[in-house]
Amino acid sequence: MKKVVVLGGGIAGAEAAIALRKEGFQVKLVSDRDSLFVYPISIWIPTGEKSPEDVQIPLKNIADAHGFEVEIDKVVSISGKEFYYETEKKGKQTDFDYMVIALGQTKLKHKGIENTLSVCGSPKEIIEIKNRLENLINQGSGKIAFGFGGNPKAPEAVRGGPVFEVMFNIHNHLKKLGVRDKFEITFFAPMPKPGARLGEKALKMMDMMFKNMNIKKITGKKIKEFTPSSVILEDDSIIEADLIVFTPAGDGHPVIKNSDLPQTETGFLKIEDTCQVKGFENIYAIGDSASIEGPDWRAKQGHLAEVMARATAHNIAIKEGLKTGKPEGYKEHINIMCLMDTGNGGALAYRSDKKAMLVPMPIVGHLMKKAWGVYYKLYKLGKIPRLI
Structure with missing residues (x-):
């Protein structure tokens, strides 16, 4: 069974680990946090509608539900040419066949x-x-x-x-x-x-x-x-x-900036449409770590990060002969989709090449976003199937 290491335990990394495990790989997720922090519903912490505990899912619980390994450690360096990653506690690691980088980004x-x-x-x-x-x-x-x-x-x-x-x-x-x-x-x-x-x-x-x-x-x-x-x-x-x-x-992650991997001037990894890092056969990058190519209005969002995660798992599975079909790309899925909560309602924001809209949703918009938060946690814990 091929081994895949996922670096990063955020929205992209957690979804990648779940998807890769479903494709039949042995998966290890490395994160410096022990929980997945669900940022889309953390907006209610300041007003007291949610507690910090309400918006965190222990990575161990996700790992147990989907059958992958989780290691709490901080990644300090990556090498593409030598094909290793290094952590604070365990040093250089080379026992894997594929690397998926989901370290996120830093801020200017x-x-x-x-x-x-x-x-x-x-x-x-x-x-x-x-x-x-x-x-x-x-x-x-x-x-x-x-x-x-x-x-x-x-x-x-x-x-x-x-x-x-x-x-x-x-x-x-x-x-x-x-x-x-x-x-x-x-x-x-x-x-x-x-x-x-x-x-x-x-x-x-x-x-x-x-x-x-x-x-x-x-x-x-x-x-x-x-x-x-x-x-x-x-x-x-x-x-x-x-x-x-x-x-x-956002700005590029320091580990990526200090690596030998191809990157933009701001430190985001250059990837193919398949999420493979350009020039590196067995290294992929997803979510905020990657440079997203597309229309001027493109944006890095959680749902696109998860699309990239699932596409990566699918593409590695095809490469390893575990399934047939065409490789999947992220570019065709680029859109802006957000249920913007206002506290007393919401508005559905959507943008694609063909359409741009912001639809007011009084009262029900707030309830729908709350329902999405419940669904998201249940899905990540393996209690219900993915619906969207």
Whole structure:
């Protein structure tokens, strides 16, 4: 039985391990975290609808359910030519036939970034957002700034959706508490039209939502610096804030940047449509670790990461003669699909080459996203089959 090692225990890595095991491979997943953190439903931690435990699935439980091995260790280096990976605890490892890289990405480092908290950062950061918000509520008033950054060299590595979701949820949370009028909420982003990848109609609808929620919007100005109490923009204008919730754009993982594998100038791995790393027969890359090629509006999302994971397992199985058929590619599956939660409802965002839309879903949208969270955990634990 061929051995496959999956480096990374996030959304892409966990799905790859499950899919590879189903194809009949001996699979080991290596992760520096002992749980899969389900970021799409962590948006409710700041408002107290979910606890940190609610949005984490122990990797051991996933491994036991699907029959693969999990090893909690930190990957510190990778070599393509020598075909090994190295970890903090066990050193160099070579006992495998295929390597699937799903290490994710890091974030661009803005000046003063330590004065911000990200909804796409570590679980500790999201918990800290909750604690800081509670302190402001107890204080009786406050100013909160929400924003996300861009990466011109890798436009697909922007994380805007979760920022919008947490901002809208906090707005409605404050409204329910009857203190929304005591808080000033500002949204900021360096690009002129944040969210433009969803299309012009979506932008108009978002502007309407901002107006209805009394959220100030400042866009088209690059970020100069963050201080403990403000965001300083390129023209030296200042956004005062007691809490800054900011998600930088993605940057390549340091292990990948220091490897001999082909990568973009930002440190994302260059891959074929089949997810095989270019020039390396037995190495694949999926999710945020990979450079995604496609239309200008493309984005790295969880559902695409899982498509890449399953395609990789399928393609390795064909290569090993375990199944017949054509190799699968990720490019045909590129689209933007997100159920954007607002706390009191939601909106279905979708973008493809043929269509761009943002469909309001009052009340039911919130319930649907909650239901998806339940489904996702049950599927990962092997209690129900994959539905989508």
